[in-house]
């Protein structure tokens with residue numbers, strides 16, 4: 001352990017993000033980015049917001065974006081919080097609500113950053129197993145706890161709960177915050193934002209990184225009743241008053257204003273996903289039903305690690321998690337139709353040659 005570090009730092013287990021290769025010609029299907037660019041209106045707004053104002057600090061409340069999100073989702077501005085990517089919003093939520101004298105319940109297979117935040121903030125994580133179909137079982141979230149975090153749709157399985165199932169968890173934990181991370185919700189699940197008025201314990205987290213193709217801008221948001229938003233603001237204003245700059249605010253607002261573009265692109269990704277899942281099944285993969293911009297699949301005869309390596313040699317990156325229970329699955333992001341066709345061709349080649 002480094003003698004200069006605070007003692008706590010040696011005990012952290014930092015998140016390892018998917019690789020961002022420096023080689024241009026790689027086909028990147030490993031970090032669930034959107035294969036299409038953001039709306040052209042986003043680019044125009046960022047350019048217009050630029051040069052003359054960068055001298056000045058941005059609005060610490062990012063009120064333009066808060067108002068645009070409130071209008072978009074039909075909630076009040078006091079029910080919206082924004083931050084530097086949903087990772088930061090999640091971090092503040094863990095800090096604000098889950099540092100309790102009881103463990104935080106979360107699915108045993110879910111977004112691995114949740115456990116990283118638990119370490120950072122000294123929260124005990126209690127992992128709740130998935131059922132045999134790799135689904136979150138809402139009936140398992142009633143134990144005494146310090147809170148609940150789920151991703152819906154879940155990652156990396158891609159499987160979504162219905163709103164009735166989410167309500168079941170909310171009702172099982174009326175005195176604890178239930179955080180629903182909806183990073184992938186726009187690709188086929190129902191959002192729980194419509195429930196926030198009925199459930200004072202519900203916090204819903206969104207990101208602009210996936211369906212809005214703005215992973216590089218770093219914008220995330222949370223929705224909940226004003227007492228939860230106030231808790232988040234207390235933590236945020238004890239950490240960094242200006243998580244979003246002028247460019248982030250302008251770009252995110254412009255994205256919300258281009259509804260036609262948003263709808264067209266997300267429909268395109270979902271259509272490609274369905275075709276892709278079908279082709280993978282034909283190649284011998286078991287593909288979980290996905291409500292996201294990725295598929296989670298395992299092959300009946302080939303180990304996931306070997307497939308990932310063979311794809312890498314063909315300049316295609318997919319994600320392989322070496323964690324128990326999912327180490328024989330590949331998580332494959334949905335690319336353009338062309339990228340998906342190249343992936344299928346490579347897999348045909350790999351599975352055929354190694355069987356020969």
Ligand code: PMP
Pocket residue numbers: 084085086087088111151155181183206207208209215219220
């Ligand atoms: N939640 C889930 C389930 C994710 O997969 C991701 C992306 N890795 C995030 C949150 C964070 O996304 P961002 O910080 O880009 O908003």
